[in-house]
Amino acid sequence: MKPVYLRPKSLTGTVTHYCPGCTHGIAHRLVAEIIDELDMQGKTIGVASVGCSVFAYNYFDVDFQQAAHGRAPAVATGIKRVHPDKVVFAYQGDGDLASIGAAEIVHAAARRENITVIFLNNAIYGMTGGQMAPTTLPGQKTTTSPFGRDTAGQGYPLRMSELLSTVEGAYYIARCSLHNAANIARAKRAIRQAFSNQIQGKGFSMVELLSTCPTNWRMTPGKALEWVEKEMIPVYPLGEFKIGEGE
Amino acid sequence: MSEPILMKGNEAIAEAAVRAGCKFFFGYPITPQNEIPEYMSRRLQEVGGVFVQAESEVSSINMVYGASGAGGRVMTSSSSPGISLMLEGISYIAGAELPCVIVNISRGGPGLGGIQPSQADYFQATKGGGHGDYKLIVYGPSSVQEACDLMVKAFDVADKYRNPVMILGDGMIGQMMEPVVFPGVTSESPALEKPWATCGNEGREPNLITSIHLDPEVLDAHNWKLYEKYKAMERDEVMYESYYEDDSEWFLVAYGTVARICISVMEKMRKEGTKVGLIRPITLWPFPKAAFDEVVDSAKGFLCVEMSTGQMIEDVKLAVEGKTPVYFYGRTGGAVPIPRNIEERVLDMISGKVPVVTDYFDNIHGGGGA
Amino acid sequence: MNHRIIMAGFGGQGVMLIGTLLTYSGMREGKKVSWLPSYGPEMRGGTANCAVCVSDRPIASPVVTEPSAVIAMNLPSFDKFSKILVTGGSLIINSNLVNVENIREDIKPYRIPANDEAVNLGSERVANMICLGGLLGVEGIVSIDTVIEALPEVIQERYHHLLDLNEEALRCGYEMVQEMK
Ligand SMILES: Cc1ncc(C[n+]2csc(CCOP(=O)(O)OP(=O)(O)O)c2C)c(N)n1
Ligand code: SF4
Ligand SMILES: [Mg+2]
Numbered sequence: 001m002k003p004v005y006l007r008p009k010s011l012t013g014t015v016t017h018y019c020p021g022c023t024h025g026i027a028h029r030l031v032a033e034i035i036d037e038l039d040m041q042g043k044t045i046g047v048a049s050v051g052c053s054v055f056a057y058n059y060f061d062v063d064f065q066q067a068a069h070g071r072a073p074a075v076a077t078g079i080k081r082v083h084p085d086k087v088v089f090a091y092q093g094d095g096d097l098a099s100i101g102a103a104e105i106v107h108a109a110a111r112r113e114n115i116t117v118i119f120l121n122n123a124i125y126g127m128t129g130g131q132m133a134p135t136t137l138p139g140q141k142t143t144t145s146p147f148g149r150d151t152a153g154q155g156y157p158l159r160m161s162e163l164l165s166t167v168e169g170a171y172y173i174a175r176c177s178l179h180n181a182a183n184i185a186r187a188k189r190a191i192r193q194a195f196s197n198q199i200q201g202k203g204f205s206m207v208e209l210l211s212t213c214p215t216n217w218r219m220t221p222g223k224a225l226e227w228v229e230k231e232m233i234p235v236y237p238l239g240e241f242k243i244g245e246g247e
Numbered sequence: 248m249s250e251p252i253l254m255k256g257n258e259a260i261a262e263a264a265v266r267a268g269c270k271f272f273f274g275y276p277i278t279p280q281n282e283i284p285e286y287m288s289r290r291l292q293e294v295g296g297v298f299v300q301a302e303s304e305v306s307s308i309n310m311v312y313g314a315s316g317a318g319g320r321v322m323t324s325s326s327s328p329g330i331s332l333m334l335e336g337i338s339y340i341a342g343a344e345l346p347c348v349i350v351n352i353s354r355g356g357p358g359l360g361g362i363q364p365s366q367a368d369y370f371q372a373t374k375g376g377g378h379g380d381y382k383l384i385v386y387g388p389s390s391v392q393e394a395c396d397l398m399v400k401a402f403d404v405a406d407k408y409r410n411p412v413m414i415l416g417d418g419m420i421g422q423m424m425e426p427v428v429f430p431g432v433t434s435e436s437p438a439l440e441k442p443w444a445t446c447g448n449e450g451r452e453p454n455l456i457t458s459i460h461l462d463p464e465v466l467d468a469h470n471w472k473l474y475e476k477y478k479a480m481e482r483d484e485v486m487y488e489s490y491y492e493d494d495s496e497w498f499l500v501a502y503g504t505v506a507r508i509c510i511s512v513m514e515k516m517r518k519e520g521t522k523v524g525l526i527r528p529i530t531l532w533p534f535p536k537a538a539f540d541e542v543v544d545s546a547k548g549f550l551c552v553e554m555s556t557g558q559m560i561e562d563v564k565l566a567v568e569g570k571t572p573v574y575f576y577g578r579t580g581g582a583v584p585i586p587r588n589i590e591e592r593v594l595d596m597i598s599g600k601v602p603v604v605t606d607y608f609d610n611i612h613g614g615g616g617a
Numbered sequence: 618m619n620h621r622i623i624m625a626g627f628g629g630q631g632v633m634l635i636g637t638l639l640t641y642s643g644m645r646e647g648k649k650v651s652w653l654p655s656y657g658p659e660m661r662g663g664t665a666n667c668a669v670c671v672s673d674r675p676i677a678s679p680v681v682t683e684p685s686a687v688i689a690m691n692l693p694s695f696d697k698f699s700k701i702l703v704t705g706g707s708l709i710i711n712s713n714l715v716n717v718e719n720i721r722e723d724i725k726p727y728r729i730p731a732n733d734e735a736v737n738l739g740s741e742r743v744a745n746m747i748c749l750g751g752l753l754g755v756e757g758i759v760s761i762d763t764v765i766e767a768l769p770e771v772i773q774e775r776y777h778h779l780l781d782l783n784e785e786a787l788r789c790g791y792e793m794v795q796e797m798k
Contacts, residue, residue, distance in 0.1 A: 146288055
């Protein structure tokens with residue numbers, strides 16, 4: 001019998017700690033598949049950020065460094081400058097990348113740092129128990145926006161892909177979603193692009209992935225996927241925002 | 248006196264702050280103190296205050312700088328890694344002589360460490376942490392009630408000295424529920440006049456909040472002025488509790504939640520006839536040297552118990568000035584010293600089985616203890 | 618009196634709630650109390666526990682390392698906490714989820730099929746209350762009437778239609794252990 005579905009070599013097979021219905025696991029799998037398909041397993045170094053994916057190093061069968069909250073692009077820069085011939089990726093949540101790490105990501109892009117960033121946007125702080133993130137939607141209830149995010153005083157969602165696509169140094173910026181099979185396939189193509197760019201020395205590439213947090217959204221996994229489609233995508237339109245300008 | 252309310256430490260701290268007239272809270276989520284900002288996000292709205300979730304702890308503390316300089320009664324809270332990020336701002340706040348309250352519900356480090364209770368931020372809190380010659384008044388509450396009482400006091404003391412004040416708790420204080428009776432203050436309590444604050448200079452010369460003094464003579468004078476302030480704090484703000492200081496030869500020394508565990512050890516051993524006492528610093532800075540002066544001549548030994556590899560012990564040794572041996576027992580990273588192990592260590596001390604701590608690496612670690 | 622109790626189970630079984638309820642009831646009766654939860658990612662799908670102290674004297678340490686009684690609502694909790702129970706201590710076991718033969722001989726086990734009984738009463742959700750009722754039945758600690766009076770103050774208002782069911786469950790556990798004593 002021919003197997004049709006195998007675990008990517010670049011995943012360890014450790015059972016993840018993610019909640020049922022959380023799409024962090026799908027994102028891990030896509031990244032691992034691309035590392036396998038590009039045959040880069042022994043040459044890849046990952047950077048885990050601070051968020052639910054802080055233990056990503058348990059699941060990827062590649063070298064890893066764990067970074068301070070928000071600093072993954074800086075840590076990745078350090079690694080890449082020591083090993084320009086290796087593939088370096090950072091895996092960051094929206095609190096990590098868009099809030100406390102907003103400076104690091106902008107400047108990594110500005111330097112056209114030749115790294116790949118996988119950016120999981122679930123519109124919330126998952127690990128700390130569901131506080132408001134900069135990506136939280138207007139009106140969305142979280143534990144620190146108990147009356148719903150009020151744009152007066154709590155501001156508006158930050159669209160990091162659009163923002164970074166205005167940075168001259170950024171080479172490739174795309175936003176995809178993990179809420180159904182077709183979109184997962186599209187996300188995989190974008191991730192492949194982002195890693196290939198690095199291998200070809202093209203520079204800073206980031207793929208934003210709209211992701212679920214059923215636990216802190218207080219929804220069933222199925223409802224959470226619907227919520228991504230109905231509520232998140234209108235605020236965070238999908239697509240490639242920047243493709244390979246510059247030399 | 249009003250009825251006691253059963254409340255989680257974090258929420259009680261937040262409520263105490265509101266009742267002390269705190270109107271401004273700037274913070275960033277981090278375990279195990281999330282209930283403080285979460286509570287404030289609901290509660291401050293009710294009293295016409297302002298809650299802002301900053302984009303980082305670096306921003307939180309600088310929002311505090313701005314709000315305090317503008318005359319607001321302001322606080323922030325975080326846990327160890329977040330406090331590390333605030334140190335730059337705290338140094339600026341101390342330099343600019345601004346009052347504010349900073350709550351550290353600390354957790355195990357270094358680095359990302361863990362999220363369980365720890366006392367490994369003692370050095371950071373009491374020895375500066377940030378750059379320059381500055382001091383914070385640091386309170387180490389050991390119960391939810393005491394945390395509330397100190398919270399109210401902290402705002403007043405901060406205003407009195409125009410200096411940042413820190414409440415150094417740990418995950419246990421933050422997460423546990425105990426009955427509390429809130430002090431009779433309300434958010435209507437009159438705020439101190441702050442003629443130095445920046446609130447628009449209509450009718451007066453402009454005010455300036457700054458910490459830059461490029462002229463060495465000026466900075467020197469500024470630092471000595473701060474020094475005088477810190478001396479006054481050492482004179483007037485020390486708080487501690489001594490137990491059985493009159494008839495004990497052996498003393499436990501502990502602060503915060505660990506002090507409670509030590510109290511249970513002390514009581515058990517006393518019942519069994521061992522004359523053990525206890526010194527519990529409440530202000531970690533200024534450190535209560537007086538508590539040791541009172542007993543150092545008759546004491547045979549001090550056992551310092553901490554959730555660290557030995558930090559407060561340095562102040563204990565400075566306080567006893569080599570007159571009496573000082574011993575140590577510690578657990579770290581969220582492991583909590585348990586009564587049985589502390590008792591064994593006291594007995595070892597009495598029987599002379601453990602070495603006196605003469606340098607840092609003599610500290611007896613608790614590894615292996617159940 | 619100096620009760621030092623650990624209540625443990627899966628996140629979602631409501632051990633934090635019964636811990637709070639007992640603590641609150643102790644406070645109501647003028648006793649000294651403390652409640653200390655486990656916290657952090659451990660809660661996510663894993664086991665949760667809380668330590669409750671109820672005493673005549675001020676609570677020196679809220680950390681319970683040698684409990685006088687344990688409620689074990691699932692197997693991991695049983696494994697972890699039956700070991701540290703003091704000799705002669707009471708162990709309330711949810712026998713629907715803890716199916717063990719060998720239990721330390723120096724402690725007093727009370728096997729209560731809390732899940733089954735809760736379903737009989739109308740909702741599996743009140744298995745926690747049955748266990749708490751059992752604990753009150755064997756250990757006393759506070760009067761069951763105080764606990765019943767405390768229910769509306771501890772349980773969130775949106776669940777107040779279930780107050781009677783919770784009361785029934787408390788009484789059910791309380792009665793069940795009387796025959797085992
Ligand atoms: C300096 C610092 N501040 C705060 C924290 C606490 N913290 C841990 S994870 C996290 C947010 C994670 O949210 P996100 O990046 O969106 O990841 P998710 O868990 O949602 O995947 C925060 C604030 C920390 N570890 N360090
Ligand atoms: S808390 Fe949210 S983001 Fe974290 S693992 Fe659970 S579902 Fe995923
Ligand atoms: Mg997130």
